[in-house]
Every structure is written in structure tokens, then in C-alpha cells.
Amino acid sequence: MVSQITRGIKISVLTSFEGTYFKNYKIHFAFTYHVSIENQSKDSVQLNSRHWEIYDALNNTETVDGEGVIGKKPVIKPGENYTYSSGCLLSSPIGAMKGHFNMVNFTTTRSFKVEIPAFKLSAPFAIN
Helix, strand or coil: CEEEEECCEEEEEEEEEEEEEEECCEEEEEEEEEEEEEECCCCCEEEEEEEEEEEECCCCEEEEEEECECCECCEECCCCEEEEEEEEEECCCEEEEEEEEEEEECCCCCEEEEEEEEEEEECHHHCC
8 A cells, every 4th residue: 555645635645456358358456546636734625527548568558637536536534444446557567656636725715736746557367
């Protein structure tokens, strides 16, 4: 698990390899990632959008931007934790992801970015 704190918001990510499958005559490697967002600040915050950069060992890069996470824009009060799971497909058994969440502080009404630490995606059979 990797973790990082930005402006009192702690992001932790745990990954797992789900398997391979063929689609359009090509093999794909499926991964899930579990994200925990812990509000260690004194203010309530809301996650409004996300930005992901997804890399694989074949030099493919995909950028994903979107509102909220898994269709939600959670409000996280001080001391609370919000968790969700999602996934991605890679063209190789090894890759990585990083990004940020765009949030708003309800006390100051200011928007800010919370960094998502870079994390590895790797199929167990590909690791030496």
C-alpha cells in the first residue's frame, strides 16, 4: 500500500491483479485498485473530480479525467474516511498509475488538488 497526505487529506492505494483475458485479438491484464481518502484536516471537503495518468510497460499512456469517483462526489467530514474500488486494463503485465483529486474546502470555499501517489500495477508472474 502507498499513502500520501496533501493539505490534511490522506490518500492510500492498494492494488491487486485480477487476471488476463482476450479482447479484439489482444491480451489484456486486469487490475483493481482500492482507494481510501481520509480527512485529517479540520474542515469538511468534497471530492469533485479526478485526473489519472495510467502507464504500462509497453510505453502506452492513458489520461482519464472525470467528475467524482464511481459516479459519486463524496463529502468527507473531519475524521471521516471514504473508500472505493475501481479498475483498469493494461496491454502489459506491468504498469503504474498516478493522479490527483480536485476538491473543495467547505469552510474556505476554495478548490485544491490532492495528489494521488504513484502506485505500481504488476501481475505476480511478471515479477522477478
